[in-house]
Amino acid sequence: MSIEMTKAETPGVPLLEVRDLHVEFRTREGAAKAVNGVSYSVDAGETLAVLGESGSGKSVTAQTIMGILDTPPGRVTGGQILYRGEDLLTLPEEARRRVRGDKIAMIFQDALSALNPVLTVGNQLGEMFRVHRGFSRKAAKAKAVELMDRVRIPAAKERVNDYPHQFSGGMRQRIMIAMALALEPDVIIADEPTTALDVTVQAQVMDLLAELQRDFHMGLILITHDLGVVADVADKIAVMYAGRIVENAPVHELYKRPAHPYTRGLLDSIPRLDHKGKELYAIKGLPPSLTAIPSGCAFNPRCAMAQDICRTDVPAQVDVTERDGSPLGGRSSACHFWKETIHG
């Protein structure tokens, strides 16, 4: 029953699976439905990118997996989070704490506010070993130096006693990565890990993250709004809109043939370095307020293909197939008109 015992990979059971998750926030305007039935899974060595704009529920899902959702105002109203087949949401807090950091770790967007400014980075890195592994202070510090070396922070031995503000943005993000890696977790959730960084530094950090993922054979959930970063590193993609997943696809498939009008709109609206068009395609309107999600398909007021059925019936997540009905592995779309979208 205990999580330590099921360490061996069980065939057929995903490493981490989110099933039909629902999360709400109580607000003055009523319940804000941040997550409305999200399902996704990630296996060891695999990178899942969760793509979405602000307010799409991608970060709330991650916080729920980690068990760091603020409750209240947040509340999980349904669904399961299965780690090696075991539902984390039903575990007592004590047991969840052993999973957090040890089995599933998280990298936050803003390293400066995620690190404690009054403790040295060595102290914060070592804390992982002291709390979870019962290391002495001295042994923990030695481990911290080792980790800082691993994420290629120059002169780790001298810098282990520095405070977060003494590091540059890119270096701080490396420390965040080191902290997430400390206990060699099975799954890492990276929430916009490079959004606050400059492009040349972003390239360094993404490179490092990909290398470490390979070396440790971890599952990586990369949460981002950047279609470029996704194209660079993801194996498969889940596109989120208004708290739901609207499309699932392997990375090459998604960029080549999107099966949801929202995905297609996003891909068309990015200016590309290698072509200079006249006018950018723009998805009209705005993402909906989470307290007043449109009936039917949440995307219908902004969709060029919307028909009456889109305003009344919530589209189910259906498997996407080739024109002749032959299956396309790992693809699904929540659009009434996915056939028209993908096959034109």
Added chain:
Amino acid sequence: MADRGEPILRVRNLVKHFPLTRGILFKSQIGAVQAVDDVSFDLYEGETLGIVGESGCGKSTVAKLLMNLEQPTSGEIFYKGEDISKLSGRALKAVRRNIQMVFQDPYTSLNPRMTVGDIIGEPFAIHPDAAPKGSRDKRVRELLDLVGLNPEYINRYPHQFSGGQRQRIGIARGLALNPEIIVCDEPVSALDVSVQAQVINLMERLQNELNLAYVFIAHDLSIVRHISDRVGVMYLGKLAEVGTDAQIYDHPTHPYTQALLSAVPQPDPEGRDTRERIILAGDVPSPANPPSGCRFRTRCWKAQDICAEEVPLLAVPERYKDSDTGAKHESACHFAEDKDIVHA
């Protein structure tokens, strides 16, 4: 290049050093942050000059200098032949009317206690001759309509609008006085991808209708390429390379530009494993203590002894003087060499 007449803005040898002082009562200067160092460029009527660079490269300081919000340490800014950097009082006020600014953050750049009508109409209070008193409301409504907002919203407050709509309000305010030049400092970087395209399209439409010249400052290279006629790449307070968008993106000759272009994640997974990437080592040095000679040399893979001794001048490289390719443009590198990174 076609003859476009006289530039409306000529920037010559612009320098801005912020002094670093020590002591409270007896202040002594111990150094200077060399935010902008010897920057020169021209801006022609109706064109867009993009300025790209990473954080701390001085691009926002350039914007402030152009707006006369900061006094340059030395150098000149000529608007139609007149040096505006030394102006003050009434003369400055008259010039400012023609150079307006759109800010990055649509949340902090609008006063939350003022209605949209007051925000957009405020320029008329400072320049009463721009719109006669009785017609101001009408003019504000026209401006709202021009930027694609409902004129009925004139009495609403900023918090009642989304980020994209707020940025439209900021643009309407910038347009109120019929300026010739708009300095845009990261105007879309706070917006979601789908909304970003709407605002970029709006800015291009306004440019065509009103014959505006934009100085478009951003860190997103694909957006800059999309909107710009010419592009300047900044590194650590200096312009590294200047040219038309095609020259910079298809024939970059400065190693920094090449690294920057290769670091941009392409929104296309095809060929991601074979794409050449130049990953720069380390971080941008401090502008308070920039490297001698070429400022990029500490991160450059081509650096030789001469790079530490001689500051490379921004000029068309000798070897490309008679070239008829896109490599014939200004580049501040001792070893400038054309290299196709994007492979359009």
